[in-house]
Amino acid sequence: MNPAALTSTTEAIDPVFMFIFGACLVLLLAITAVMLFFVIRYHRSRSPRPTSQVAGNLWLEIVWITLPTLLVLAMFYYGWAGYLSLRQVPAGALEVTATAQMWSWSFSYADGRTSNKLYVPVGQPVKVELVSRDVIHGFYLPAFRVKRDIVPGQKNQVWFVAGKPGSYDLFCSSYCGTNHSAMISTVEALPKAEFAAWLQNSGKGKTTGIDGKKLAEEQGCLGCHSLDGSSGAGPSFKGLYGAPRDDGKRRVVAEEAYLKESIREPGAFVVKGFQPIMPSFDHLSEEEVSALIEFIRSVK
Amino acid sequence: MTTAPPDNFWNDTGRTGISSWIFSTDHKRIGLLYFYSVLTFFLVGVALGLLLRIELMAPGRTIMGPQTYNALFTVHGVVMIFLFILPGFPGAFGNLVMPIQIGARDVAFPRLNLFSWWLYLAGAVIILVSLFTGGGAPDTGWTFYVPFSTRTGTNVSLAVVGVFILGFSAILTGVNFVTTIHRLRAEGMTWTRLPLFTWSLYATAWVQILATPILAITLVLIFSERVLGTGLFDPSRGGDPIMFQHLFWIYSHPAVYIMILPAMGIISDIIPVFSRKPIFGYKMIAFSSLAIAAAGSLVWGHHMFTSGMSDNAVLVFSFLTFIVAIPSAIKVFNWVSTLYKGSISLEAPMLFALSFILLFSIGGLTGLILGAAATDVHVHDTHFVVGHFHYVMFGGTGFAFFAAMHYWLPKFYGRTYSQRGAIVAWALMFVGFNVLYFSMKVLGMKGMPRRYYDYLPEFTTLNLVSTIGSWILAIGLLIMLMNLFRGLFRGTPFTGNPWGGATLEWSIPTPPPTENFIEEPVVTHGPYDFTGTGRP
Numbered sequence: 064m065n066p067a068a069l070t071s072t073t074e075a076i077d078p079v080f081m082f083i084f085g086a087c088l089v090l091l092l093a094i095t096a097v098m099l100f101f102v103i104r105y106h107r108s109r110s111p112r113p114t115s116q117v118a119g120n121l122w123l124e125i126v127w128i129t130l131p132t133l134l135v136l137a138m139f140y141y142g143w144a145g146y147l148s149l150r151q152v153p154a155g156a157l158e159v160t161a162t163a164q165m166w167s168w169s170f171s172y173a174d175g176r177t178s179n180k181l182y183v184p185v186g187q188p189v190k191v192e193l194v195s196r197d198v199i200h201g202f203y204l205p206a207f208r209v210k211r212d213i214v215p216g217q218k219n220q221v222w223f224v225a226g227k228p229g230s231y232d233l234f235c236s237s238y239c240g241t242n243h244s245a246m247i248s249t250v251e252a253l254p255k256a257e258f259a260a261w262l263q264n265s266g267k268g269k270t271t272g273i274d275g276k277k278l279a280e281e282q283g284c285l286g287c288h289s290l291d292g293s294s295g296a297g298p299s300f301k302g303l304y305g306a307p308r309d310d311g312k313r314r315v316v317a318e319e320a321y322l323k324e325s326i327r328e329p330g331a332f333v334v335k336g337f338q339p340i341m342p343s344f345d346h347l348s349e350e351e352v353s354a355l356i357e358f359i360r361s362v363k
Numbered sequence: 364m365t366t367a368p369p370d371n372f373w374n375d376t377g378r379t380g381i382s383s384w385i386f387s388t389d390h391k392r393i394g395l396l397y398f399y400s401v402l403t404f405f406l407v408g409v410a411l412g413l414l415l416r417i418e419l420m421a422p423g424r425t426i427m428g429p430q431t432y433n434a435l436f437t438v439h440g441v442v443m444i445f446l447f448i449l450p451g452f453p454g455a456f457g458n459l460v461m462p463i464q465i466g467a468r469d470v471a472f473p474r475l476n477l478f479s480w481w482l483y484l485a486g487a488v489i490i491l492v493s494l495f496t497g498g499g500a501p502d503t504g505w506t507f508y509v510p511f512s513t514r515t516g517t518n519v520s521l522a523v524v525g526v527f528i529l530g531f532s533a534i535l536t537g538v539n540f541v542t543t544i545h546r547l548r549a550e551g552m553t554w555t556r557l558p559l560f561t562w563s564l565y566a567t568a569w570v571q572i573l574a575t576p577i578l579a580i581t582l583v584l585i586f587s588e589r590v591l592g593t594g595l596f597d598p599s600r601g602g603d604p605i606m607f608q609h610l611f612w613i614y615s616h617p618a619v620y621i622m623i624l625p626a627m628g629i630i631s632d633i634i635p636v637f638s639r640k641p642i643f644g645y646k647m648i649a650f651s652s653l654a655i656a657a658a659g660s661l662v663w664g665h666h667m668f669t670s671g672m673s674d675n676a677v678l679v680f681s682f683l684t685f686i687v688a689i690p691s692a693i694k695v696f697n698w699v700s701t702l703y704k705g706s707i708s709l710e711a712p713m714l715f716a717l718s719f720i721l722l723f724s725i726g727g728l729t730g731l732i733l734g735a736a737a738t739d740v741h742v743h744d745t746h747f748v749v750g751h752f753h754y755v756m757f758g759g760t761g762f763a764f765f766a767a768m769h770y771w772l773p774k775f776y777g778r779t780y781s782q783r784g785a786i787v788a789w790a791l792m793f794v795g796f797n798v799l800y801f802s803m804k805v806l807g808m809k810g811m812p813r814r815y816y817d818y819l820p821e822f823t824t825l826n827l828v829s830t831i832g833s834w835i836l837a838i839g840l841l842i843m844l845m846n847l848f849r850g851l852f853r854g855t856p857f858t859g860n861p862w863g864g865a866t867l868e869w870s871i872p873t874p875p876p877t878e879n880f881i882e883e884p885v886v887t888h889g890p891y892d893f894t895g896t897g898r899p
């Protein structure tokens with residue numbers, strides 16, 4: 064695919080904004096100017112009595128029904144055409160799966176590489192499959208004018224292409240609970256060669272041993288479970304291992320079996336004072352869960 | 364009301380004290396009950412809004428944690444929408460004025476009318492209780508989107524019961540008003556002599572009757588989802604969360620027109636009076652109210668362009684959304700044309716009415732950005748939307764409500780307020796309003812999502828500006844209320860027809876007699892025929 068021929072989503076959407084904003088601005092200024100002129104010109108101090116009792120004019124009504132109708136139909140058409148360009152994924156797009164959960168992002172690539180930032184190559188369109196583990200989230204890239212809700216049980220997708228290297232904001236746009244506003248990440252657009260190197264390096268790292276800390280970051284654990292003892296949406300990892308736990312009915316000690324259950328089936332035991340909001344991480348392998356527990360044990 | 368003539372609705376001869384109000388079937392007393400109830404909740408909503416703005420004044424934690432913030436914006440929305448705007452115009456000014464405008468002694472079902480107020484009160488109390496019991500104040504946003512609303516530990520179940528009861532209050536008011544307008548018009552009050560405020564209430568009442576039951580069903584479904592675990596919206600059990608959004612907006616978009624139509628009606632009543640000219644295009648304005656009510660019922664999907672709904676649905680809903688813009692534009696053009704060659708006096712009701720036109724236009728025009736599929740995608744769920752609907756709901760309905768307060772309340776109290784105080788308050792509110800909400804639109808264009816407790820450094824300046832705007836607006840609001848109520852209770856007497864209105868409420872004594880009309884009125888002229896009304 065020739066990158067020069069590729070219209071980015073931003074290039075497709077911004078002219079629509081310009082057209083509608085421009086038309087609206089002209090209309091608003093015209094209405095305001097006429098209104099102000101009438102209010103000043105026909106103020107009681109200048110116009111002590113009304114000089115007309117006209118109660119309507121059919122031709123004027125026809126004109127100001129017809130012209131706005133044509134104008135809004137034009138807006139509708141441009142809006143629709145722009146929307147189609149957001150929906151038609153160009154050929155040769157890189158496929159990434161974005162997994163959203165309260166309140167973190169995880170991006171996975173074809174070779175199994177995962178990351179909590181969305182790394183993309185400059186100039187190549189990227190198609191993002193959107194998966195939610197719990198509630199509805201929203202995938203929003205303001206710089207690329209794209210947004211799509213991430214609905215559990217539904218296959219939604221977006222595409223975009225980064226024209227220049229750089230770091231771009233990625234927000235969760237659909238309200239998803241306590242830390243909704245902290246559910247942010249970035250798109251890291253790298254030159255093609257750099258991106259290829261990143262993908263390869265990290266792909267290799269994956270096969271040898273599992274880094275529990277890295278996994279905790281990637282899976283978004285640290286969004287709710289702090290490392291410094293401060294209380295977030297969930298209990299801090301600091302000093303958690305071996306500490307007594309109480310859900311109001313039972314008391315246990317946070318050891319291997321308890322932590323495993325809490326990762327795979329968080330609703331089974333919810334520590335007093337916290338909401339039952341953690342999603343299940345049953346998709347992790349035995350080795351990954353063990354690595355996470357090992358990491359939690361290390362946070363003292 | 365010591366100076367008022369003895370025969371007026373303040374001197375009810377039956378019950379005394381509080382029971383002469385809360386068990387009264389007089390539409391004027393019920394109107395005032397509604398007025399003070401909705402005003403109280405409006406002030407609660409304002410206080411919550413100010414707290415939200417203080418929290419957003421700077422990034423990070425300012426005065427509250429994220430869970431509190433999420434609960435506050437939910438309660439702000441629920442209180443403002445279900446306890447202020449929706450019942451506000453029909454309940455307060457519809458009750459106070461509409462029966463008099465059509466020459467009736469009361470509404471068709473006075474006891475049902477009182478029952479509606481009691482239902483309103485019951486719903487409001489249940490919502491208030493839900494804030495302080497169970498898992499605490501709901502944190503779902505006023506939209507109650509599933510699956511979040513079915514799994515949050517906060518007290519959503521009780522809150523939806525409250526809203527459910529409020530819905531019945533709205534349906535019964537709608538039935539009452541439609542019947543009243545059909546059956547109780549005085550001799551000579553033909554459909555083309557109906558004041559435009561009453562026309563707008565008529566259109567609104569139909570939306571209340573037809574759309575509110577769908578809200579009731581939706582709320583029952585959330586309740587059963589939470590309590591019985593029915594799984595209707597849970598994809599892992601064959602349900603669909605998007606179906607909830609359809610059900611919710613099938614009601615909640617028409618509800619927007621319940622909020623704005625009566626506001627358009629009051630503007631259509633005020634502008635001719637203060638221009639001394641008949642309204643321009645009476646039939647077009649009346650017809651466009653019905654057109655908005657009808658077409659507005661078919662555009663709900665424009666809240667869901669990014670939801671994953673099919674592209675065909677996006678096409679149809681975007682098209683219909685642009686169609687519904689046309690009757691609104693017709694109204695604006697007719698209001699402005701009414702000013703032409705008039706004799707305009709800029710008293711408080713007129714200032715609020717003229718600023719309504721401007722603020723509603725800004726709100727409506729930014730709505731076109733949201734109606735176009737391509738541009739909606741970028742600004743959906745951002746502060747742009749928050750700015751947009753505050754321009755329509757607050758700049759539109761809110762300012763029209765203030766216009767109605769300054770226009771009609773002196774008629775019912777027999778005393779009036781200081782014009783100078785009202786104009787100072789209006790100016791502060793107009794400036795504060797635009798600083799507050801225009802900043803939000805810019806923030807949304809720059810990509811700041813809504814319902815965000817915290818934000819990135821690039822959004823700091825505009826958030827601070829917006830918060831400062833909220834303080835200017837609040838000061839103006841405070842001055843307005845103090846000036847108005849000081850005037851109503853202790854101001855100069857208001858007698859006869861000082862505004863020179865031509866609708867029937869201006870033909871009866873001030874304050875109105877209990878039975879409204881001393882003798883059965885016979886209507887011989889239109890609502891905006893100002894010959895013989897005192898003023899030029």
